[in-house]
Amino acid sequence: MPIKAILTDIEGTTSAVSFVFDVLFPYAREHLPAYIRSHAGEPAVAAQLEAVRGESGEADADIERVIEILLGWIASDRKATSLKALQGMVWAQGYRAGQLKGHVYPDAVAALREWKAQGYALYVYSSGSIQAQQLIFGCSEAGDLTPLFSGHFDTTSGHKREVASYQRIAEAIGVPAVEVLFLSDVVEELDAAQQAGMRVCGLGRDGGALGEHETVASFAQIDPRRY
Structure with missing residues (x-):
């Protein structure tokens, strides 16, 4: 057929692969903390932060602890859907600003x-x-x-x-x-x-x-x- x-x-x-590991991941690692602190109150971001708490088993984690968890996941290239979604939001900001090209x-x-x-x-x-x-x-x-x-x-x-x-x-x-x-x-x-x-x-x-x-x-x- x-x-x-x-x-x-x-x-x-x-x-x-180098684009992801040498460009995208470092960009997310650098910009994710400030992005989360600035946008944590937005429903789309808040939902992903709750998903991180659920997946990590730390239901009471505050914003700084969630950021710490996410940075650890980036370092280990963890395939967590919540991390991927948050990285996507950060990258969207970078693409819009012209700082990233695919x-x-x-x-x-x-x-x-x-x-x-x-x-x-x-x-x-x-x-x-x-x-x-x-x-x-x-x-x-x-x-x-x-x-x-x-x-x-x-x-x-x-x-x-x-x-x-x-x-x-x-x-x-x-x-x-x-x-x-x-x-x-x-x-x-x-x-x-x-x-x-x-x-x-x-x-x-x-x-x-x-x-x-x-x-x-x-x-x-x-x-x-x-x-």
Whole structure:
């Protein structure tokens, strides 16, 4: 059956991992404390702070303690949905101020534009929040790429190494899993998507194989018609 939808990871796939770890995370670490102190009373922020208290098991944590918890989570790259949401808010401020520009590999930009023109439905699945995804692509060095995508998925759909997450996404897209091509640079994610019935292709930008999965070094080497 031909591919109808393409689901792509971000870090290490469309975008350099270094952008996240060397640019976005340090920006969040630097600006998150002041942002929380200034916006803690806003409903959207307050809800995420309560979620941090719940996940950390510290229901009575004050603002300064919550900030301390979040900074610890950033340092350990914890995949907490509340942290991702708060980071997204901080990054949004940075993008609006022109202090941040999203990195997307030129080969990814070219391929995504071509696939969109060819009629493929394009989706993103990343551990970063949907807001953070939209910021990377919406304020990218190549301009606003958000019109290319039909939808975004994050950890609210489940963790990226769990088969059920990809089953949920296929259902949400409304396309049989076998008609979805998933792109990632992580073996366990490719394994889970494949077990869910999706076709997969690994991005090994620095060379090397990703388990037994077909692995390419560039989006330019991917032809969805072959799957």
